[in-house]
Amino acid sequence: MDYNIIKEKMNKSIDNLREKFSEVRAGRANPAILNKVKIDYYGTPTPINQVAGVSVPEARMIVIQPWDISVLKEIEKAILASDIGINPNNDGKVIRLTFPELTEERRKELVKDIKKMAEECKVAVRNSRRDGIDLAKKSQKDGEMTEDELKQAENKIQEMTDKSIEEIDKILENKESEILSI
Numbered sequence: 799m800d801y802n803i804i805k806e807k808m809n810k811s812i813d814n815l816r817e818k819f820s821e822v823r824a825g826r827a828n829p830a831i832l833n834k835v836k837i838d839y840y841g842t843p844t845p846i847n848q849v850a851g852v853s854v855p856e857a858r859m860i861v862i863q864p865w866d867i868s869v870l871k872e873i874e875k876a877i878l879a880s881d882i883g884i885n886p887n888n889d890g891k892v893i894r895l896t897f898p899e900l901t902e903e904r905r906k907e908l909v910k911d912i913k914k915m916a917e918e919c920k921v922a923v924r925n926s927r928r929d930g931i932d933l934a935k936k937s938q939k940d941g942e943m944t945e946d947e948l949k950q951a952e953n954k955i956q957e958m959t960d961k962s963i964e965e966i967d968k969i970l971e972n973k974e975s976e977i978l979s980i
Contacts (some may be wrong), residue, residue, distance in 0.1 A: 804930035811922040
């Protein structure tokens with residue numbers, strides 16, 4: 799029984815959750831929210847960080863300095879068209895994104911959203927567990943493993959699942975405290 803495939807699926811779910819969490823705006827400037835924003839750079843959709851320097855000079859500000867000034871307007875348009883909810887401030891050389899303070903209501907809303915994302919990730923991990931156990935049962939049915947080996951496989955898969963869920967809970971707890979403590 800190859801447990802690596804099951805573990806890999808669980809890890810992919812957790813990595814996906816981390817990526818989603820990095821895009822959640824927690825009042826603090828985080829360049830990761832620009833990851834999905836692409837501009838049309840000579841006919842090719844290109845991420846902003848590949849055509850400009852992205853820096854965080856202050857806790858609530860991102861500065862985007864394009865290497866080619868001609869793409870400044872494109873970057874501004876792409877940010878306006880994206881759903882990050884921040885208006886870019888273009889001074890002709892750089893674009894500044896200033897993040898407003900989060901209200902208590904908005905923080906609670908964000909916490910609800912991240913809890914939902916974490917729950918979806920847990921469901922994905924449990925689906926990986928189910929698939930792994932189904933595979934083990936099929937192997938046992940085909941005579942490739944004994945009843946005892948099936949029990950061991952189920953226990954090992956459950957152990958991997960428990961560790962993954964524990965990791966998801968830690969990631970959620972960290973993000974929740976980040977959102978509520980700002």
